[in-house]
Amino acid sequence: MPELPEVETIVRDLRPHLSGRRLEAVRSLNPLVLRHPEPERFVAGVTGAEVRSVGRRGKFIRIGLESAELLVVHLGMSGTLTLEEPDVQVRPHTHLRLELAGGGELRFRDPRRFGRVLLGSEEELEAGGLLPRLGPEPLGAGFSSWVPPETVQSSLRTLKAVLLDQSVVAGCGNIYADEACFLARVRPTRRAAGLRPREWQRVVIALTVVLREAIRRRGTSFSDYRDGFGARGEAYESLMVYGRAGLPCVRCGSRLRGTRIAGRMTVYCARCQR
């Protein structure tokens, strides 16, 4: 599932190929994935526009157009955004195809259709409540000294639930929340309010470490994720806890426990994480 490292990898892959290029035509569009605006306006707004920037905020891909509008893509659970040669066969569940001037095609594919596409100015999208408010970027400057807000420090929620809350920290999903908790040696089932300052500090540092390492490995290909060119990432092999319930802890060898927090599969080591 695409989280911050996967989205960042895609953005880095696409940026040099999209920047300065013109979006010639919308070759196909499934209205079901288009959250805003109406299809007619979307096509009119995209057609002929030059790409000025390719960026990311949390798990949102933001493609800036010369019109100052943003083409925003969220990959949901199973989404991919790839650059393809036009003659490469279009796979099922491809919901958006943007033809690039000078060859190539940007394709958004998403079998489970949890992803979505939006177009509009930042102000327009925010005013319409189409972009959720997001917490700080874990890889942004100064995050290593980040202290969770009072609302979190007094929250009855679990640490895991807090890490998954995009309004608290942007970009963390189920995989890296578990990985960060393991590296920080803090149990994800703990109440957020109960964490001591030094434990918070460990979690914060651990989160940046696991995210950076995953980016270095070009993302985790668990099932659907692919980079900007359709290739798999190799971070899956280096996961310490996610998907490893019942298997030995890489640190102490005891059996990793699997449980469910906030509806999400959660894996931790009861011996290493307190």
Place this chain on the structure above:
DNA sequence: AACGAGTCCTGATCGC
């Protein structure tokens, strides 16, 4: 207000 639960959706996997 804040939090849990339900919802959407398809493909992989499992058991009979």
Place this chain on the structure above:
DNA sequence: TGCGATCAGGACTCGT
């Protein structure tokens, strides 16, 4: 072998 049931989960909506 084949088919139905189950599971996975990001972010949104809806109750409590």
